[in-house]
Amino acid sequence: MRRTRRSSPRLRIAPVLGLLAALLLPLCITFAPGATAAPAAADPVRVMPLGDSITGSPGCWRAVLWNRLLNSGYTDIDFVGTLPPQGCGQAHDGDNEGHGGELVTNVADQNLLPGRLAATRPDIVVMHFGTNDVWSSIAPDRILAAYTKLVTQMRASNPDMRILVAQLIPMNPASCAACAQRVVDFNARIPDWARATSTERSSITVVDQWTGFSTATDTYDGVHPNASGDDKIAARWYPALTSLLDGDAPSDPGDPGDPGGGRPSCSASFRAPSVWQGGYQGEVTVTNTSASSVTGWTVTVVAADGARLTQIWGGTLTTAADGTATVTNASWNGTLAPGANATFGFIASTPATAGTPSATVSCTARAASS
Structure with a gap:
């Protein structure tokens, strides 16, 4: 793949070929009839990280995600935004749209986007x-109305915009x-909003x-991620973003005949209903978050504190050398209608020093073959 490039001028091939022809004609060297210049390479996919200080001040999960x-x-990408990078200690494309202190409702009300x-x-x-907004006790209905306005403005900019929306940390x-319960209450509203707006x-x-x-x-103040939090946030964005990058390149906004992006998508949530010394029982719920049917799913489970999955039901387990677990659906629970969910369970062994069970889980969905 090509290295990611910033906005550099494209090579002008035709004038160069004309000059070569003029120089070679006296030597009786001519170009073969019908020879054409190679087409110019496509632009990189432009990705905007959008949010507040969790995204931009300094928002080091962006650096982790970029390097992963x-x-x-995935070198044919370009992170974009009107704000420059703010450190993070590793080279990355730091352009972003994470404005510290901003409320999404203010961005919508003031038409800043x-x-x-x-x-x-x-x-x-x-x-x-x-x-x-959640911290300011703004009602979920008003925040989601701001989300809708921003999505409308995104589509006015690019009718084929692909949008990844987080359930907040x-x-x-x-x-x-x-604030803790307000985040839970607001997050619970996002999937239904997304299904209605996608x-x-x-x-x-x-x-x-x-x-x-x-x-x-995973935070240093109860709000902003530390290095561990940055890793977890990047790990969640990665499969969702690569799913879009692995699909097709964004189409030309001026071409209304281009196919849309009704690709299947899913989310995964973890809980530990039972815990004992040296292990626990885990449960993961997979939800179809798209408007199309899902015919299969794969969940990645990264258990915290050195835990390892040892038994599983409701899926097929593959474990990497570093302990990362990949679970694919069973034959009977892979097909999910929009909004439907399926659950698989597992047993995990843990070191004696392990704390409260936790795991980072991410989901990739599959659609029926056409």
Whole structure:
């Protein structure tokens, strides 16, 4: 794949060939009839990270995600935004649209997004937005109305926009005792909003950033992620984003005949209904978050504190050398209608020093072959 490039001028092949022809004609060297210049390479896929300080100040999960993408061969991408990088200690494409302190309701009310879209022209938006609104006790209905307005503005910028929307990471600041439950209440509303707002041409995929994320171990203040939190956030975005990158390149916004993006998508959530010394029982619920049927799913489980999955039911288990578990559906629970869910369970062994069970889970969906 090509290396990601910033906006550099394209090579002008035709004038160069004309000059070569003029130089070679005296030597009786001519070009073969019908020879044509190679077509110009396609532009990289432009990805906008959109949100508040969790995304942009410094938002080091973006650096982790960028480098994981590059190391996996996804080099034909360009992170875009009107804000520059803010450190993070590792080289990455730091352009972003994460404005510290912003409320998504203010961005919608003040029509701040259209100018930012016009300046950056994203193909995909990766959005974790609303933490400040939840902290400010703004009603979920109003936050979701702001989401809808932003999506409308994204589609006005690019009718084929692909949108990844996070269920927010947990929040438990010392100054807001009610914030933890407010996040839970708001997150519960996002999947239904996404199903109602997603279209075949401009898909919305919900990415569960809440499950398995601990404000005690993955933030430094109950709100903003530390290095462990950055790793978990990037791990959740990665399969959802690569699913879009592995599909087809974003189509030309001016071509209404291009096929849409009604691709299947799913989310996964983890809980531990039973715990004992040296192990626990885990349960993962897979939900079809798209408007199309899912005929199969794969869930990646990264258990915390050195836990290892040893037994499983409701799926087929593959375990990597580092302990990362991959679970594919069983023959009887792979087909899910929009909004439907399936559950698989497992037993995990843990070191004696392990804390409360937690795991980062991510889901990839499959559709029926056409």
